[in-house]
Amino acid sequence: MRAVLCKAFGPPESLVVEEVPSPQPGPGEVVISVKAASVNFPDVLIIQDKYQVKPPLPFSPGSEVSGFVKAVGEGVTQAKPGDRVMAFTTYGAFAEEVKTEARRLLPLPPGMDFATAASFGLTYATSDFALRDRGAVKAGETVLVLGAAGGVGIAAIEISKALGARVIACASTDDKLAVCRQHGADETINYLTEDLRDRIKQLTGGKGPDVVYDPVGGPYTELALRSIAWRGRLLVVGFAAGEIPKIPLNLTLLKGCSIVGVFWGEFTKREPQKFAGEMRQLAAWFAEGTIKPHISARFPLDRAVEALQMMAARQVTGKVVIEVP
Secondary structure, X not given: OEEEEEOOOOOHHHOEEEEOOOOOOOOOEEEEEEEEEEEOHHHHHHOOOOOOOOOOOOEOOOOEEEEEEEEEOOOOOOOOOOOEEEEEOOOOOOEOEEEEEHHHEEEOOOXXXXXXXXXXXXXXXXXXXXXXXXXXXXXXXXXXXXOOXXXXXXXXXXXXXXXXXXXXXXXXXXXXXXXXXXXOOOEEEEOOOOOHHHHHHHHOOOOOOOEEEEOOOOOHHHHHHHOOOOOOEEEEOOOOOOOOOOOOOHHHHHHOOEEEEOOHHHXXXXXXXXXXXXXXXXXXXXXXXXXXXXXXXXXXXXXXXHHHHHHHOOOOOEEEEEEOO
16 A cells, blocks of 8 residues: 655655554554545644654554445454544554554444544544633624634634634735634634734723633734733634744733643543544534634645645645545
8 A cells, every 4th residue: 555654854855755563463453544634734743743742653643534444353343444534643643554453443434434534533522622612602702713714713713613712813814714614603703914912902892802722832822812801711722833932920920820731632632522522513503504614725645745735834724625536
């Protein structure tokens, strides 16, 4: 089979596509014939040895995949060859076949194609856990979404709207903000051409947002926190800007606010029953048409490097998908 390989840590252009042996499932494992895999920002970090997970070399990046079950290992009863599934693999998905633990599989909801499935689980489940569980968003509240045109950002917009919240979307270009409005954002801020704090103040009548959804980090975190409402919640989702901000803790005292960590991967391990309920709600919203991933580009496996370069350059709107015919 063919696979995208990271043989030495470095930028996307250091990756190669080569023939490798097909994986064989061990006890509790399955092998998936890959139909689609989506690109996420951690994929860019993991190939540069900048992510908390550090796989041994060589390895394939790719953490979110969909396809058919090809083979199952000893003791696997929840899946069988031919099943249409999606999975969270942490790494390994940018290949024609990938091996993973059976517990990481989810069946495709009715009516969901492979590209959508590969773009659905990680982004929407992360945002749902952030907003419903960690942020306790309520109808009528205002949610400020940083990096709103990315995969998790668009998911955060749609889920916030499903919960009855007002959404202010922040992104770096007017084209990206137009996509945010298409997915339900009530107001938008271009934080490269507008003063973020002044615009937040205008759009909230001086009150500030009740919840800040922050997958970006960098300089925007503190600006958003200084604008947050009394008893607001800042959701720490990630650091796509590359810089982990150092927050003056006196701001939490002055605002009576909370800084809340969102570690979705650990949540799925520690609270599997709640995670299963989360996925049922997301599947129901998808069936209703309330949520739907925005796929802005598709690449074949041989052009996976281009997909990762787009993500590294922050040129992605919504999701980019690698498809395997």
